[in-house]
Amino acid sequence: MRYTIYGAVALSVVVLGLAAAFPWLKLPLILALCYGLAALGIVVLLRAGQISFGHAMYACIAGYVVAYLSQRFPHLDGFALIGLGTLASLVAGMLIGAFVVRYREIFFGMLNLALSMVLFTLLGKFYAYTGGTGGTDGLRVGRPTLLGVELARNGFETALLVLVLVCSLLVIWGVQRYFRSSAGEALMAMKSNEMRLEYLGISAKKLLWQGYVLSAGLCGLSGALFGLSQGLVTPEMGYWLRSGEFVFIAILGGSGHAVGAFVGALLYEFLKMYAAVLVSGAWQLLLGATLIVIIYFLPSGLTGLLRKRRAALGGEQ
Amino acid sequence: MLALLDGVSYAGLLFLVALGLTFIFGVVRILNVAHGSLYACGGYAAATLGLWMGQGGDSLAASLGALLGGALLVGIVLGTVLMLLLRQFQDRDPILQLLVTFGAFMIFEDLQRMIWGTQPYFVSDVVNQMGTSELLGVVYMNYQLLFVPGAAVAVYLLLQWFLRRTLMGRQIVAVTHDREVATAMGINAKRVAYLTFVVGAMLGSLGGALASPTTSLVPGIGADMIVLSFAVVASAGLGQISGALIVALMIGLARSFCVYLMPELEVVMPYVIMVLVLLMRPQGLFTVAQARRI
Numbered sequence: 001m002r003y004t005i006y007g008a009v010a011l012s013v014v015v016l017g018l019a020a021a022f023p024w025l026k027l028p029l030i031l032a033l034c035y036g037l038a039a040l041g042i043v044v045l046l047r048a049g050q051i052s053f054g055h056a057m058y059a060c061i062a063g064y065v066v067a068y069l070s071q072r073f074p075h076l077d078g079f080a081l082i083g084l085g086t087l088a089s090l091v092a093g094m095l096i097g098a099f100v101v102r103y104r105e106i107f108f109g110m111l112n113l114a115l116s117m118v119l120f121t122l123l124g125k126f127y128a129y130t131g132g133t134g135g136t137d138g139l140r141v142g143r144p145t146l147l148g149v150e151l152a153r154n155g156f157e158t159a160l161l162v163l164v165l166v167c168s169l170l171v172i173w174g175v176q177r178y179f180r181s182s183a184g185e186a187l188m189a190m191k192s193n194e195m196r197l198e199y200l201g202i203s204a205k206k207l208l209w210q211g212y213v214l215s216a217g218l219c220g221l222s223g224a225l226f227g228l229s230q231g232l233v234t235p236e237m238g239y240w241l242r243s244g245e246f247v248f249i250a251i252l253g254g255s256g257h258a259v260g261a262f263v264g265a266l267l268y269e270f271l272k273m274y275a276a277v278l279v280s281g282a283w284q285l286l287l288g289a290t291l292i293v294i295i296y297f298l299p300s301g302l303t304g305l306l307r308k309r310r311a312a313l314g315g316e317q
Numbered sequence: 318m319l320a321l322l323d324g325v326s327y328a329g330l331l332f333l334v335a336l337g338l339t340f341i342f343g344v345v346r347i348l349n350v351a352h353g354s355l356y357a358c359g360g361y362a363a364a365t366l367g368l369w370m371g372q373g374g375d376s377l378a379a380s381l382g383a384l385l386g387g388a389l390l391v392g393i394v395l396g397t398v399l400m401l402l403l404r405q406f407q408d409r410d411p412i413l414q415l416l417v418t419f420g421a422f423m424i425f426e427d428l429q430r431m432i433w434g435t436q437p438y439f440v441s442d443v444v445n446q447m448g449t450s451e452l453l454g455v456v457y458m459n460y461q462l463l464f465v466p467g468a469a470v471a472v473y474l475l476l477q478w479f480l481r482r483t484l485m486g487r488q489i490v491a492v493t494h495d496r497e498v499a500t501a502m503g504i505n506a507k508r509v510a511y512l513t514f515v516v517g518a519m520l521g522s523l524g525g526a527l528a529s530p531t532t533s534l535v536p537g538i539g540a541d542m543i544v545l546s547f548a549v550v551a552s553a554g555l556g557q558i559s560g561a562l563i564v565a566l567m568i569g570l571a572r573s574f575c576v577y578l579m580p581e582l583e584v585v586m587p588y589v590i591m592v593l594v595l596l597m598r599p600q601g602l603f604t605v606a607q608a609r610r611i
Contacts, residue, residue, distance in 0.1 A: 051412050105411055106348040110547045114588050117544050121584045240540055244423065251416065282431065288423030295413050296405065
């Protein structure tokens with residue numbers, strides 16, 4: 001609990017401080033927090049020892065739902081859009097989850113990848129409805145009202161930043177509660193030995209399904225917020241590279257604590273901003289190489305350092 | 318008829334790539350995500366070599382040599398690099414090993430883009446040199462009709478012979494069954510793993526090389542191929558060689574019929590088959606049931 005409060009306070013101070021000092025950083029900060037939300041979804045699965053290479057599809061689903069609704073019903077409030085987008089991802093996660101939780105490790109990861117590829121190709125094929133691949137010609141998302149208040153661009157961004165931050169803090173608190181609950185602890189036990197878990201009378205499938213739906217919802221929330229802040233959704237939101245980025249952030253942050261994903265996401269976003277200037281053509285290369293280096297030296301991520309320190313202090317808490 | 322032949326030709330390619338993937342998995346127990354970039358690099362290398370040699374003289378032998386030479390070279394070099402990399406992570410969590418190959422995949426994708434650019438490559442000398450033949454009123458290229466499926470079958474038979482009749486092959490089979498016992502019997506499991514990795518990598522890049530004359534090489538084919546060949550491998554059951562042949566044929570045919578009947582669904586078809594198979598038999602079609610370890 002103590003770490004949750006420290007983490008939450010530090011995160012809000014850093015985000016709000018940076019946004020106040022450098023107003024042009026607002027959008028990157030929003031995007032970083034969105035990435036953090038999605039990466040937290042991956043972290044949930046990571047705790048169960050599973051990895052998904054296709055979770056960007058949930059962000060993509062939510063993004064498209066938001067875009068559609070905002071075009072069809074221009075007067076819908078921003079909160080309603082976010083809620084409905086996330087709900088769509090949750091429902092998709094429930095359905096797809098019921099199928100994929102029967103598989104573990106490689107099958108689990110690759111099935112998710114396959115499904116996200118199907119979604120990506122379909123979105124690209126039916127470009128008449130979806131805007132197709134190509135970056136510039138996706139679906140536009142209008143700027144909605146927030147709780148009935150109409151805002152100009154700058155004010156909207158500030159409001160969105162606060163909204164994303166509040167969402168993130170609530171999610172950190174909630175997910176950390178989940179990790180500490182009996183279901184969350186059992187999910188962790190799945191990683192070490194699933195068989196024993198079943199002997200204890202706990203259904204591993206059901207447990208993983210819960211985790212999967214949670215992670216799909218988190219990615220959906222991230223996608224809905226992402227779509228709103230960008231004002232544009234494209235099929236690239238569901239490309240495997242995006243899923244790879246989520247996995248990267250999750251590994252960087254580590255699965256020790258829910259704050260880790262957000263710290264990882266902030267680091268990642270700034271790394272990306274500088275790398276885009278320095279080595280524009282070799283972004284994937286840098287990402288892949290860093291991933292391997294992290295796995296080699298820091299297999300439990302940044303939050304793994306925290307746990308090491310806690311162990312060194314004599315296991316208080 | 319055209320769909321049938323197309324399907325067989327496509328299945329041949331798919332089989333070669335999937336074979337490499339399943340072969341590596343059988344021994345090392347790692348799903349090599351970077352296998353997709355082996356396919357892509359094999360294709361590019363063969364195309365480049367073909368272009369380079371094509372300036373000297375354009376005999377059939379030279380073009381074929383370029384295809385095979387490119388594939389083998391890429392397979393050996395990248396296979397060795399990957400093996401050395403993965404050896405560093407031997408005792409880690411399987412998820413982390415999977416992620417390491419994913420990282421390697423990202424690196425290779427970019428390297429390949431840096432070397433060969435984003436423009437599509439298209440080298441089709443071999444296809445023209447082999448000529449065409451007429452079958453039931455349909456003109457068909459010999460390359461696709463005979464050579465690709467022929468190569469796939471030849472590789473399959475060769476591999477079966479190698480695994481069953483030679484000492485090294487039998488050692489590989491032994492390690493696949495039980496690494497610990499095999500090591501206790503005096504088999505050098507490390508060497509076996511290395512050999513398997515290189516052979517598997519060569520199969521992957523051979524698939525790419527054979528595909529290069531008939532498809533244009535663009536960035537991103539690696540990602541498509543790894544998912545497709547995984548669909549084959551998963552439907553057949555991980556580590557099943559004969560199963561991969563049958564499923565590759567199934568998926569290849571289904572896909573090419575789809576091209577003629579419902580072109581929109583072409584891309585989705587392999588996944589539909591995989592999902593159907595896995596729904597009915599979660600371990601794949603041809604897997605022998607294994608005891609769960611506690």
